[in-house]
Amino acid sequence: MFEPEEQVENIIFQALAHPMRRTILKIIAYRPEGVSYTDLITELGLSTGKLNYHLEQLEGLAGKNEKRYYVLTSLGKKALKQLNMIREEMSSEDEKYVRIAEASQKSSLQPALRLFLLVGIAFSLVFLVGWIFLAYIAITEGAPIIVYILLPVLIAIGVGLLGSLVLALKKAPDWVRRLERKLLGPA
Numbered sequence: 019m020f021e022p023e024e025q026v027e028n029i030i031f032q033a034l035a036h037p038m039r040r041t042i043l044k045i046i047a048y049r050p051e052g053v054s055y056t057d058l059i060t061e062l063g064l065s066t067g068k069l070n071y072h073l074e075q076l077e078g079l080a081g082k083n084e085k086r087y088y089v090l091t092s093l094g095k096k097a098l099k100q101l102n103m104i105r106e107e108m109s110s111e112d113e114k115y116v117r118i119a120e121a122s123q124k125s126s127l128q129p130a131l132r133l134f135l136l137v138g139i140a141f142s143l144v145f146l147v148g149w150i151f152l153a154y155i156a157i158t159e160g161a162p163i164i165v166y167i168l169l170p171v172l173i174a175i176g177v178g179l180l181g182s183l184v185l186a187l188k189k190a191p192d193w194v195r196r197l198e199r200k201l202l203g204p205a
Contacts, residue, residue: 030097033079038062039072040101043090046080047098052087135187142183146176 034040045061046053059069073080079094090098153169155161 026093029078030093030100033076034097034101036072036075038064038068039076042072042076043079043094043098043101046088046090046094050089052083052085052089054087058088132187135183139180139183139187142176142180146173146180149173149176 034043041062042058045058055069058064058073059066062069064072073088076094079091079097080088081091083089149169149172152165153173156165156169
């Protein structure tokens with residue numbers, strides 16, 4: 019039984035969503051006899067982990083032949099044909115709409131959230147440096163026992179908070195988009 023058209027479209031668009039996967043498809047298509055894994059790594063300059071991830075995302079569009087070279091499947095050829103058609107038939111009017119679509123797809127919360135996280139990181143660093151300085155004074159000058167208990171706890175909390183904020187800043191684009199989709203609905 020054939021898959022519904024919508025599922026095929028989703029599979030193709032998901033695979034083509036990343037520019038590196040589009041590049042991989044074009045490289046494979048350029049060599050009808052196929053391309054080796056080593057040639058892909060050399061040409062793309064990717065780590066093996068990243069290349070493996072992208073090849074996994076392209077399963078169904080690219081596969082291996084009897085020589086273990088990557089070749090396009092019939093679905094991969096159709097996907098590449100669509101990419102080529104888009105590129106060949108672009109007009110100046112299309113370019114205008116591309117700019118409009120690009121602007122509407124940019125995250126509206128992302129810049130504000132990024133600034134908020136950067137400010138949070140700065141404040142965390144200031145407090146962490148302050149707590150470390152207080153710990154230094156407590157050790158060199160002496161302090162009540164409660165200070166020796168509280169300062170390591172505060173420093174550990176500060177390091178944890180700082181690490182969390184840095185990780186959130188690194189992952190912000192992904193989870194902000196997911197949050198926007200939940201709050202604002204699909205675009």
